[in-house]
Amino acid sequence: MLGVLGDLVEDIVVWVDGPLRHGTDTSAKVFRRRGGSAANVASFAAGQCPVRFLGCVGDDPAGDGLVAELAGHGVDVRVTRKGRTGSIVVLIDQAGERTMLPDRGAATLLDTVPDTWLDGLTHLHVPAYSFDGEPVGTAAVDALRRARRAGCTTSLDASSTGMLGQFGRERFLALATELAPTLLFANREESAFLGLLADGCPGPERARLAATTVVTKSGAEATVVDAPGQAPFTVPVPPVGEVRDLTGAGDAFAAGFLAGYLADGDLRAAAGRGHACAAKVLASPGATCGEG
Numbered sequence: 001m002l003g004v005l006g007d008l009v010e011d012i013v014v015w016v017d018g019p020l021r022h023g024t025d026t027s028a029k030v031f032r033r034r035g036g037s038a039a040n041v042a043s044f045a046a047g048q049c050p051v052r053f054l055g056c057v058g059d060d061p062a063g064d065g066l067v068a069e070l071a072g073h074g075v076d077v078r079v080t081r082k083g084r085t086g087s088i089v090v091l092i093d094q095a096g097e098r099t100m101l102p103d104r105g106a107a108t109l110l111d112t113v114p115d116t117w118l119d120g121l122t123h124l125h126v127p128a129y130s131f132d133g134e135p136v137g138t139a140a141v142d143a144l145r146r147a148r149r150a151g152c153t154t155s156l157d158a159s160s161t162g163m164l165g166q167f168g169r170e171r172f173l174a175l176a177t178e179l180a181p182t183l184l185f186a187n188r189e190e191s192a193f194l195g196l197l198a199d200g201c202p203g204p205e206r207a208r209l210a211a212t213t214v215v216t217k218s219g220a221e222a223t224v225v226d227a228p229g230q231a232p233f234t235v236p237v238p239p240v241g242e243v244r245d246l247t248g249a250g251d252a253f254a255a256g257f258l259a260g261y262l263a264d265g266d267l268r269a270a271a272g273r274g275h276a277c278a279a280k281v282l283a284s285p286g287a288t289c290g291e292g
Contacts (some may be wrong), residue, residue, distance in 0.1 A: 001076075002045055002258055003121040003147070005054040005140055006038025006130040007107040008066050008079065009086035016093055034069045035088055036107060037127040037159060037251050043073045044255035044277055049262055052076040054117050054143070056110035056136070058085030063106070078117045083109045100160075108133035113143040123182075123262055124152050125254065128159040131175065132167050144179050155183035157254055158190035169194065177208045183261070184209065185254050188218040200224055200232060213267065217253060223271050235271035240279045253278040 010032060017027040034043070042053040053075050057063035062085040071077045086105030090098050118124070124147040130140040144154055156176060158164060164172055173194060176184065184196075191197040195205035197216045206214070206226070213227040222234035256277030260270035 001050040001052055001120050001122060002042075002262060003052045003054060003118065003124045003152075004038045004042040004045070004126075005110075005113070005124065005143055006127045007036030007086065007104055008034070008039040008053065008055045008057050008070065009036040009088055009102075009104060009107055010062055010066065011035030011088050011090055013090045013092060016091060018094070020091075034066050035090075036086075037129055037157065038125075039066075039070055040251035041125060041127070041157075041255045041258070042075045043070060044252045044281075045259050046074040048256065048259035048273075048277075050076075052078060052117070052121065054078050054110075054113055056080045056082060056106050056108075058083050058106040060085055062087075078114075080110060082106060104129075104133065108136045110139045111135035113139055113146075115146075118143065118147055118150065118152075121147060121150075121152055123154065123258065125155045125157070125258060127157040127251075128167070128172065129163055131172070132163050141175070141179070144181075148179075153182040154179070155185065155254075155258065156181045157250070158184065158186035158194065161189050161193050164190065164193060173205055173208060176212070180209070180211050182211075182213065183258075184212050184214050185250070185257070186214065186216055187250065188216055188221075191216040197224060197226060197232070200234070202226060202232065215257065215271065217250060223275070225267050225271055227267055233268070235268055235275070237275050238279070249278045249281055252281050 013031040013033055015029040020026050042051050045051045057066055057079050059081040067077050083106035086107045087103050089101040092098055126140050131137045147154055195203040196214050197203055211228055216224040220237050222236045224232050224234050226232040253274035257270045257274035260273035
């Protein structure tokens with residue numbers, strides 16, 4: 001079973017019809033969706049493999065709705081309830097690119113992961129957002145260590161250059177070195193920022209994660225898979241029709257990749273499965289498939 005630890009929040013997705021006009025109105029469409037990188041991965045993976053979500057949401061109606069929505073996808077939802085459910089305002093420009101304004105709320109309040117939440121897992125995936133904030137940061141690191149001791153494979157997602165800059169580049173690299181995840185997902189900017197991969201070549205910090213397979217996404221360009229003991233190889237991204245909203249595409253890719261990897265360990269096939277999963281979310285608002 002795949003376990004995913006991290007944020008479950010409400011996304012307020014705003015499709016802006018043109019450039020923002022400061023000090024006055026700008027026409028837009030507004031959608032409310034379940035969000036949070038970890039919850040997105042769990043939701044997209046649920047139709048492909050057994051999956052469990054681990055996190056914290058507010059003890060409020062918004063939290064009730066988010067838990068029910070995620071469980072409705074077939075996810076085994078394990079959450080503590082405290083504080084106020086978080087929200088993220090996601091501004092989408094006409095090219096589909098995102099600008100995010102996060103208020104993670106209760107997602108940062110996870111302070112312990114019971115042993116029963118980890119029982120039965122074969123893999124634990126944690127977006128790096130979970131390291132940014134306390135007590136969730138300590139709880140996430142502890143859960144990853146315990147999962148490894150229990151024989152699980154693990155993975156991290158670099159999440160965003162903004163988060164990495166705030167958390168600290170060296171601090172993240174030191175933590176990733178200590179945790180030695182089986183897989184690390186990043187986009188091209190994140191891999192370059194961390195010094196792990198640039199222009200398809202291993203970067204100056206790559207040796208620190210010698211036991212980790214680094215998977216670098218690059219939008220419509222080929223994904224680069226850099227596995228220990230192998231030369232990096234690329235997996236092309238099939239053409240996609242409409243691209244209106246990139247929200248959740250990276251999470252969908254991780255979900256497809258992990259489902260494929262856990263099925264047979266084939267990295268190339270897993271990347272292809274990740275691309276297919278990501279393609280399903282690009283025309284709909286937020287981390288959804290075909291929901292207008």
